[in-house]
Amino acid sequence: MTACDETHDPRRRSWVATANRDGADFPIQNLPFGVFSPAGRAPRFGIAIGDSILDVGAAHAAGLLIGAAAEGAEAAQGGALNALFALPASVRTELRRQVVALLDAAAPPRPELLHDGAACRLHLPTEVRNYTDFFAGIHHARAAGALLAPDNPLPSNYKWVPIAYHGRASSVRASGSEVRRPQGQRAPRSGGDGRPGFGPSQLLDLELEMGFYIGPGNDLGDPIPVAEAGERIVGFCLLNDWSARDIQRWEMVPLGPFLSKSFSTTVSPWVVTSDALRPFRVPAMVRPEGDPAPLDHLLDGADQEAGGLDVELTVWLSTARMRAEGQGPTVIITSNAQYLYWTPAQMVAHHSSGGCNLLPGDLLGTGTISGPTRAQLSSLLELTMGGREPVTLPNGEQRGFLADGDEVTFTARCRRDGFVPIGFGACTGTIVP
Amino acid sequence: MTACDETHDPRRRSWVATANRDGADFPIQNLPFGVFSPAGRAPRFGIAIGDSILDVGAAHAAGLLIGAAAEGAEAAQGGALNALFALPASVRTELRRQVVALLDAAAPPRPELLHDGAACRLHLPTEVRNYTDFFAGIHHARAAGALLAPDNPLPSNYKWVPIAYHGRASSVRASGSEVRRPQGQRAPRSGGDGRPGFGPSQLLDLELEMGFYIGPGNDLGDPIPVAEAGERIVGFCLLNDWSARDIQRWEMVPLGPFLSKSFSTTVSPWVVTSDALRPFRVPAMVRPEGDPAPLDHLLDGADQEAGGLDVELTVWLSTARMRAEGQGPTVIITSNAQYLYWTPAQMVAHHSSGGCNLLPGDLLGTGTISGPTRAQLSSLLELTMGGREPVTLPNGEQRGFLADGDEVTFTARCRRDGFVPIGFGACTGTIVP
Structure with a gap:
C-alpha cells in the first residue's frame, strides 16, 4: 500500500509556478481530483495544481491522455466523478501518472488547459448517494x-x-x-x-x-x-x-x-x-x-x-x-x-x-x-x-x-x-x- | 385532504376485467404508480390495474394524455419516477384522473397498452437517494x-x-x-x-x-x-x-x-x-x-x-x-x-x-x-x-x-x-x- 514511485519524487517541479512554492497544498506530487466550474460554465472534472486547476476533459480533447487515463477522463464527464470512481484503482493511478508527466517542468507548458482556481466554483466531487x-x-x-x-x-x-x-x-x-x-x-x-x-x-x-x-x-x-x-x-x-x-x-x-x-x-x-x-x-x-x-x-x-x-x-x-x-x-x-x-x-x-x-x-x-x-x-x-x-x-x-x-x-x-x-x-x- | 371526488366513485368499473373482481388490490379506484420491465425490455413507468400494468409512456405516445398528465408522463421517462415526483401534486392528480377515464368501462378498451403483471419485473419506483x-x-x-x-x-x-x-x-x-x-x-x-x-x-x-x-x-x-x-x-x-x-x-x-x-x-x-x-x-x-x-x-x-x-x-x-x-x-x-x-x-x-x-x-x-x-x-x-x-x-x-x-x-x-x-x-x- 505504501510503495512510493516516481510520482512522489521530491525533486520534481511543475511548469505551473505556484505549485513549486513552499507551503503549496497542491504541488505536482499531490494532484487531487475534484469538480469545478469556470465562471458561468458547466461543472467539470479538474485536478488541482498550485493555484490553478487543470481541465482534464480539455487535456483529453487535446489528445494528451492515452489508454486507461483517457478512459478515466471519459468516465468523468458531467458534473460528478462517480463513474470514474467506479473504475478499478489502476485507472486513476494511471491518470494521475500521465497528469504528472503533463505538468512536469520538463514538459511543454500548456497554460490553455488551466483555470485560475480563485475564479472557479468548486463542487462536491461526487453525487453522494450514501x-x-x-x-x-x-x-x-x-x-x-x-x-x-x-x-x-x-x-x-x-x-x-x-x-x-x-x-x-x-x-x-x-x-x-x-x-x-x-x-x-x-x-x-x-x-x-x-x-x-x-x-x-x-x-x-x-x-x-x-x-x-x-x-x-x-x-x-x-x-x-x-x-x-x-x-x-x-x-x-x-x-x-x-x-x-x-x-x-x-x-x-x-x-x-x-x-x-x-x-x-x-x-x-x-x-x-x-x-x-x-x-x-x-x-x-x-x-x-x-x-x-x-x-x-x-x-x-x-x-x-x-x-x-x-x-x-x-x-x-x-x-x-x-x-x-x-x-x-x-x-x-x-x-x-x-x-x-x-x-x-x-x-x-x-x-x-x-x-x-x-x-x-x-x-x-x-x-x-x-x-x-x-x-x-x-x-x-x-x-x-x-x-x-x-x-x-x-x-x-x-x-x-x-x-x-x-x-x-x-x-x-x-x-x-x-x-x-x-x-x-x-x-x-x-x-x- | 380527504375530499373525495369522482375518481373514488364506487360504481365505476374498468374494461380491465380483473380490476373489477372482489378483493382486487388494484381496482380502477386505486391506480398506483410504479416502475416495471416487460420481459427483456427496459424499465418504464406503469400504473397497476387489476392483474395488468398500463404502460403510461405508450398511452402518452398514443396521444391519450393531455396537458399536465402528458407533462407527468414525460417526466417519468427512464427507469425511476423521481422527476415525476418533483412536480407539483396537481400533475399527478391530473394524470391519475385521465388514467381513470382511459381505463373506465365506458371508454374504448385498449389492451395493447397493457402488460400482464405476472410476466413483468417490478422495480423500485424511485432512485432512493435518502x-x-x-x-x-x-x-x-x-x-x-x-x-x-x-x-x-x-x-x-x-x-x-x-x-x-x-x-x-x-x-x-x-x-x-x-x-x-x-x-x-x-x-x-x-x-x-x-x-x-x-x-x-x-x-x-x-x-x-x-x-x-x-x-x-x-x-x-x-x-x-x-x-x-x-x-x-x-x-x-x-x-x-x-x-x-x-x-x-x-x-x-x-x-x-x-x-x-x-x-x-x-x-x-x-x-x-x-x-x-x-x-x-x-x-x-x-x-x-x-x-x-x-x-x-x-x-x-x-x-x-x-x-x-x-x-x-x-x-x-x-x-x-x-x-x-x-x-x-x-x-x-x-x-x-x-x-x-x-x-x-x-x-x-x-x-x-x-x-x-x-x-x-x-x-x-x-x-x-x-x-x-x-x-x-x-x-x-x-x-x-x-x-x-x-x-x-x-x-x-x-x-x-x-x-x-x-x-x-x-x-x-x-x-x-x-x-x-x-x-x-x-x-x-x-x-x-
Whole structure:
C-alpha cells in the first residue's frame, strides 16, 4: 500500500509556478481530483495544481491522455466523478501518472488547459448517494461520551466495533457554503413546565473529521475483506460534521443523532488520492496495553502496518468582529489523523461485513479526531467542557459554542522527511442565523 | 385532504376485467404508480390495474394524455419516477384522473397498452437517494423498548419527538428480492472469554412498516410547515425493515442501529397515491389522557382531523417445509396504520424542521406498526418475547426468529363503507443463508 514511485519524487517541479512554492497544498506530487466550474460554465472534472486547476476533459480533447487515463477522463464527464470512481484503482493511478508527466517542468507548458482556481466554483466531487459517519476517534469518544453520558464514557463495544451511523447524504455541501443555524427541540428545562423548548440551536458545534470516498463498491450481500478494503478508497478530504448539541442530547436516545447533524455537513472539495498519500501512511494506532486485538475480519497485517494516516489537522476560527477589525483567523484546535482507533480499511470492511453494499462515490467520515491533549480536543463540546470553559480568542472574544458570523476553516498537511509536503485545501463554513 | 371526488366513485368499473373482481388490490379506484420491465425490455413507468400494468409512456405516445398528465408522463421517462415526483401534486392528480377515464368501462378498451403483471419485473419506483426510518409506532416502541432496554421502555422524548434515524438507501430493494442472512458481531457471551461473537445473525427479524415517498422536496434550511407536509407525500407502500437483533443489541449504543438494518430493506413496488387513499384517511391517533399535545410546529388542525391512515396490515409466513408440503402461507400478525403515534405529515415536518432538505423520491418509513394486542405485535422480537415464546405454525413448526427459507409477505387493505376497497400488492422477501 505504501510503495512510493516516481510520482512522489521530491525533486520534481511543475511548469505551473505556484505549485513549486513552499507551503503549496497542491504541488505536482499531490494532484487531487475534484469538480469545478469556470465562471458561468458547466461543472467539470479538474485536478488541482498550485493555484490553478487543470481541465482534464480539455487535456483529453487535446489528445494528451492515452489508454486507461483517457478512459478515466471519459468516465468523468458531467458534473460528478462517480463513474470514474467506479473504475478499478489502476485507472486513476494511471491518470494521475500521465497528469504528472503533463505538468512536469520538463514538459511543454500548456497554460490553455488551466483555470485560475480563485475564479472557479468548486463542487462536491461526487453525487453522494450514501454518507456514513464513524466514531473512530477514541479520544473524542471518551471525552464527548463523558459529557453526553457520564456513566458510560466509552461504550462497551467501542474496542470491538468500528461504531458508525448513517448520515444524511442530501445535506452534504462543498466548502464555502453557508451553514444555517438549525431550529430544533431541546430537553425541557429542569424546574420548568416539562415541555421541551423549540428554537434556534444554542449549542452549535463543529467536529473535525476526515472524509473518504468509495471507489468500486460491492454487491449487496458480498462483504469487502479488510485486506482489499484499502484499495477501494479513492481518496480523502476534510469534513466538518456540524452538530447542534442541544438538539442532539434530546433526540439521540435510542436511535442516534438525526436532526442534530442533518442540517449540514461540509467537505473540502478536493479528493486527495490514496496514491498521493502513500508516503504519509503509518501503522494503525498502537492499541494500549490491555486492549483486545481486532476480530479476524477486521485484522490484516498490511493494514496494521500502514493503514494509518499521518495528517496534521488544524481548525481556524474567524469571528465577524475579527473580520471587521481586519484580523485574520486564529487556530483553536490542532490534531492528527493518527489518533483514529480504526483504520479507514477497517471502517470499509466493517461497513460491508454484514452485506451492506457501498456504491462508488459514497462518502464515509472518520468521526471526530481528537487527540490526547486539551488543545487537540476537536469539537467545542470537548474543548470547552460543554461550554463551561469557553475559549478566549486573541481579541478577547469568548466562545463556548459557535456564534452567528463565525467562520470555521479546517486545513491539513502531510509532511515526511524526503518528501514534498502536501495539503488538502480548505473546508470552510460560515454560520448564518 | 380527504375530499373525495369522482375518481373514488364506487360504481365505476374498468374494461380491465380483473380490476373489477372482489378483493382486487388494484381496482380502477386505486391506480398506483410504479416502475416495471416487460420481459427483456427496459424499465418504464406503469400504473397497476387489476392483474395488468398500463404502460403510461405508450398511452402518452398514443396521444391519450393531455396537458399536465402528458407533462407527468414525460417526466417519468427512464427507469425511476423521481422527476415525476418533483412536480407539483396537481400533475399527478391530473394524470391519475385521465388514467381513470382511459381505463373506465365506458371508454374504448385498449389492451395493447397493457402488460400482464405476472410476466413483468417490478422495480423500485424511485432512485432512493435518502431513506429515513421513523419509530412512530408507540406500541412497538414500548414493547421493543422493554426488551432492548428494560429500564427505559419508552424513551422520555417519545411523546415530543417523532424519533427517527437515517437508514441505508443503497440496500433498499423491491419486493421479491432475496434477503441474505447477514453476518455480524454480537455481544460477548456471559461467562465466555469476553470476546464478541462474529457470524451469521441468529436473531433475524422482520418489522412491519409502511413507507412513503416525498414529492416536491425543500431547499436546505427551508423547513416544510406541518400544514403543507401532507401534500408533499406522493403515496405509500409496505416496508419490511429486516433487523438482525443480535447485531443490533451489540452495536446500537450510542449511535443507533447500523449494520443490523442495512443489509436489506424491502418495499412493495407500487406507490399507492395519496389521492387514492383519500377515502381512508382518519384522525391522528387520539393521545391517551395525560399525554402532551404536540409542539406547535407539529400541530395542524387538518392533519389532526384526517392525517391518520386506516390501513389493515397483515404479515404472512411461508416456511420451506410448508411450501414443500404444499401448504400456503399463514398469517402470523395483523395490525393497522392507525396505531401510529405521529402522522406522516408530522414526520415530514419534523424531518425538515431543522433545515434538512428532502429530495423528490426520498423514502421515509413509519417504524414498526404494532398494535395493543399480542397478535398485533409487528416484529418477532415483540411477538415471541425476544424468542422466548416462539410462534407455533399450523404444521407444528415453531419460530422464535426467522429461519433460512422463510418467506415473509406483507399485504394491506383499506376498507370503508361506501367505497371500493383497495390494496397495496405484496412486499415479499425470502431468507437465504
